[in-house]
Amino acid sequence: MNELNIMLQKQLEHRTIREFKEESLPAEKFNDLMEVARRTASSNGMQTCSIIRVTDPAIKKEIAAVCGQEYVAKAPELLIFIVDQYRNYKIAGEKNSFNESAKDLDRFFSAFTDACITAQNVVNAAESMNLGTVYLGSILNDSEKVCEILNLPQLTFPAIGLGIGYPNQNPQLKPRMDMSLRIFENKYSSFNNYLDEIKDYDKEMNAYYDLRDSNRRVDSFSDQVATQFKNVIPKRQKMINVIRKQGFNLNLKDEK
Amino acid sequence: MNELNIMLQKQLEHRTIREFKEESLPAEKFNDLMEVARRTASSNGMQTCSIIRVTDPAIKKEIAAVCGQEYVAKAPELLIFIVDQYRNYKIAGEKNSFNESAKDLDRFFSAFTDACITAQNVVNAAESMNLGTVYLGSILNDSEKVCEILNLPQLTFPAIGLGIGYPNQNPQLKPRMDMSLRIFENKYSSFNNYLDEIKDYDKEMNAYYDLRDSNRRVDSFSDQVATQFKNVIPKRQKMINVIRKQGFNLNLKDEK
Numbered sequence A, B: 001m002n003e004l005n006i007m008l009q010k011q012l013e014h015r016t017i018r019e020f021k022e023e024s025l026p027a028e029k030f031n032d033l034m035e036v037a038r039r040t041a042s043s044n045g046m047q048t049c050s051i052i053r054v055t056d057p058a059i060k061k062e063i064a065a066v067c068g069q070e071y072v073a074k075a076p077e078l079l080i081f082i083v084d085q086y087r088n089y090k091i092a093g094e095k096n097s098f099n100e101s102a103k104d105l106d107r108f109f110s111a112f113t114d115a116c117i118t119a120q121n122v123v124n125a126a127e128s129m130n131l132g133t134v135y136l137g138s139i140l141n142d143s144e145k146v147c148e149i150l151n152l153p154q155l156t157f158p159a160i161g162l163g164i165g166y167p168n169q170n171p172q173l174k175p176r177m178d179m180s181l182r183i184f185e186n187k188y189s190s191f192n193n194y195l196d197e198i199k200d201y202d203k204e205m206n207a208y209y210d211l212r213d214s215n216r217r218v219d220s221f222s223d224q225v226a227t228q229f230k231n232v233i234p235k236r237q238k239m240i241n242v243i244r245k246q247g248f249n250l251n252l253k254d255e256k
């Protein structure tokens, strides 16, 4: 295996880490992560992702409460990746140039994309340093509250959270469905019977959890999907209203 | 520099590549990229990102026309990363389990996040193999058309495109604004005068383009921002309607 394939190897060993050592990151490692964030591609080079580094334990706890996940407060580093059209809105405004389109939902999506890819770039950098990471989509369980906690101005929105630290656990690789179900050539194509297609994967998933905790009755993938869909979080379901409240226009057909 | 820092080094050297050699990717390299995609973290492990690999030159041209960028058709590999709640909707449906919440916009966002981080993971893997990449947000210039071209079923949506190949150009690193403008501790904080803050960056950006093409009068960052905001693409601005048409519910406050 040549030098560069070490990167690939790391990527193929990815596992989410939810329990960290207390040890904090040396400043130079954190700075390296932020240099990687800075270098990430961005839509039209507009750099519309900002990052809130949460260091205050009280604020960490508030975020953990939104997430409903205690371990969030214990992550040595907690980063929230922010959709940020505010900065460029201000820049164009100070030039007395047209900036109303900063509010269009497609700019929201460009910035959301920037935020997500920046987060993944940081994840890869962190994993290359043998750090562990956990994404926190759960910050969206109450996005309005997160906007409040982080003092987010108009035209910003929290896209995704990320916990980082030295792993204090060594989970198995989590099984994935076959890529034949997920990659298509030229056109999307459906399967006649999905349960049939994922039969082996369903079994494999059972085995995965069994190995981790033999006392726990575990779910096949299809059961997990069913459970997931039943889990509706009302504030999260209606998050578009918070996006609107943060100043973005939906531009629905019936709106001008 | 230790072995693993090679990954970091690659990340810090990132540049978008828009001109590729004609050489196509060996099958095993492409498979490696897809294994990385497969291993990417996903919201609740739901694996809601699918990928369309566009190999048909006619379809490439159709996509390039949507993008308004000729070089899209010339990319040796053209991947479209898809928000995919359709597969799990079917899986739960076949179990006669509740699956209506697959249509909620928050599930759309989870899948959108999955799609973006999968794309970046593939970008990192590709760059580690000395391949070049170009993101294609421009597929959203007409997302309805892209849904049609790729035969996308209900509960799917194209999140981002990616061109991949062996670089046939060697662009400079593109300057970035200082991270002090983009990273905040605990709370977001605004600046009194952004033009002042980015004064040096504005100058640096001028120099960047000057070096690349000395015949072309170039824009500072703040001028680029102003130009960007003036560039409103009507179909793109109203893309929420296409998301709706693909079967997602916005769950606006005034809707039940």
Ligand SMILES: Cc1cc2nc3c(=O)[nH]c(=O)nc-3n(C[C@H](O)[C@H](O)[C@H](O)COP(=O)(O)O)c2cc1C
Pocket (backbone or CB within 6 Å): A039, A040, A041, A042, A043, A044, A045, A046, A110, A113, A114, A117, B014, B015, B016, B017, B018, B067, B069, B134, B135, B136, B137, B138, B139, B160, B173, B174
């Ligand atoms: C979400 C996203 C969408 C993009 N869309 C396009 C595109 O449609 N066409 C293109 O040529 N470049 C596109 N890019 C590349 C950016 O223009 C590029 O990343 C940015 O100018 C910074 O340059 P660099 O990546 O060389 O550092 C996109 C990048 C991102 C992250």
Ligand SMILES: Cc1cc2nc3c(=O)[nH]c(=O)nc-3n(C[C@H](O)[C@H](O)[C@H](O)COP(=O)(O)O)c2cc1C
Pocket (backbone or CB within 6 Å): A014, A015, A016, A017, A018, A067, A069, A134, A135, A136, A137, A138, A139, A160, A173, A174, B039, B040, B041, B042, B043, B044, B045, B046, B110, B113, B114, B117
């Ligand atoms: C967008 C996104 C949101 C996630 N949100 C959470 C979260 O809130 N809490 C958590 O513990 N894990 C979260 N995860 C981690 C996933 O549960 C994990 O990636 C998935 O189960 C696959 O496991 P693996 O990463 O160990 O392979 C999230 C992952 C992604 C990509």
